[in-house]
Each structure stands twice: as C-alpha cells, then as structure tokens.
Amino acid sequence: MGEIGLDYYWLKTxxxxxxxxxxxxAQLSLAEELNLPAIVHDRDAHRDCLDIVRAHPGVRGVFHCYSGSLEDARVLVDRGWMLSFTGNITFKNARRAPDILRWLPLERLMLETDAPYMAPEPYRGQRCDSTMIARSAETVAQLRGLTRDEVEAVTLENGKKFFGIA
Known part of the structure; x- marks a missing residue:
C-alpha cells in the first residue's frame, strides 16, 4: 500500500x-487489516512517522528514500521493515547514509531512483531516470566492500520478495 506517509516539507501548519x-x-490500519506491505514516504517528519509506525506492529514495508537516523533505522529493521535509498546517497553531503548503509543487513536494502528526482552524482540537478540506479549501487558496493553486480543482485532479489514476484 502506498506511497503513504508524512511530508512536513509541504505541510506547515x-x-x-x-x-x-x-x-x-488510518492508512496503516488498513494495511494491517488487509495484510499489505506499506511503502512509506517520510520527509522532515521522522519522529511522528516512527511513532505512528510503532503503533502498528503488524505492518511491514519499506521506508522509501530513507533519510532518518541510524538509531531509527535499527528500530525499523528490528520490526521487519526494509529501507530504500536513492541517488542522494552519492552526494558529498550525505552524512547519515554511509553509516546506515555499512550497518544495514543486505536483506533489508532496496535501491530506487525516485525519478524524476534525486539524480545521483555526477547528474545531480538533472532529470533522474532508471539507468542512473547503477551509481547508487556503486556507492553501496564501495561502502560494503562488494561489487556493483553483487549489490544489484541482492537488491533485485529483495525487490522481488517485497513485491511477491520471487
């Protein structure tokens, strides 16, 4: 079910x-009732998002374009959630992502483009497309001491399992 969540960047009052x-x-309650995974959007609302997710222990899913802390990542992974990352992990100012990506169990990792946004370096500021996901896989591979092919294989399998096409 998704993309659902909180976006405080746009909501000010x-x-x-x-x-x-x-x-x-309410959406997480419905996901729980229907036994559906949730794809969660969390922008500038980490604490509230996590509090609401905690209130629904039966729901599993993925936090898309994850930008929270390592501490919050641990809580989510302990609850069975997956974390997905975009091209912003390649940015020089990506301070949290490297530590999270080094720690994150590979079976909980997903990659995405979030196209047309979040193009990775060296394409930052341009329109993102699916061909650019390889740059994110390269970044994860460097952080984990793996090859890009290994990261791509793992994230492909994770995606298949998540969407029930494995």
Whole structure:
C-alpha cells in the first residue's frame, strides 16, 4: 500500500500536520487489516512517522528514500521493515547514509531512483531516470566492500520478495 506517509516539507501548519498524521494512521490500519506491505514516504517528519509506525506492529514495508537516523533505522529493521535509498546517497553531503548503509543487513536494502528526482552524482540537478540506479549501487558496493553486480543482485532479489514476484 502506498506511497503513504508524512511530508512536513509541504505541510506547515499544526492543523495540516495533524490531519496528515490521522490519514497516515488510518492508512496503516488498513494495511494491517488487509495484510499489505506499506511503502512509506517520510520527509522532515521522522519522529511522528516512527511513532505512528510503532503503533502498528503488524505492518511491514519499506521506508522509501530513507533519510532518518541510524538509531531509527535499527528500530525499523528490528520490526521487519526494509529501507530504500536513492541517488542522494552519492552526494558529498550525505552524512547519515554511509553509516546506515555499512550497518544495514543486505536483506533489508532496496535501491530506487525516485525519478524524476534525486539524480545521483555526477547528474545531480538533472532529470533522474532508471539507468542512473547503477551509481547508487556503486556507492553501496564501495561502502560494503562488494561489487556493483553483487549489490544489484541482492537488491533485485529483495525487490522481488517485497513485491511477491520471487
């Protein structure tokens, strides 16, 4: 089910944010009731997103374009969630991602483009497309001491399992 979640970048008022939290909570309840995985969007709302996810222990899914802390990543992985990363992990100012990617169990890793946004270096600022995901895989490979082929194989299998096409 998704993409669902919280985006406080665009929602500025307390009322807008409260409404968004209520909708997200209801969507996770529905995912739980229907036994569907959730694809979660979390932008500038880490604490509230995590609190709502914690209130739904039966829901599993993936946090897309993960930008939270290592501590929050540990909580999510312990609850069976996957974390997905985009081209922003290749940016020089990607401070949190390297430590998370070194720690993250490979079976919990997914890669995505988030096209047309989040183009990796050296394409930053350009329109992102699916061919650029290889740059993200290269970054993960360097951080983990793996080959790009190994990272691509693992993330392909993870995606197949997540979407039930394995």
């Amino acid at each position: 307390p009322e807008e944010r409260a409404n968004s939290r209520d909708f997200f909570d």
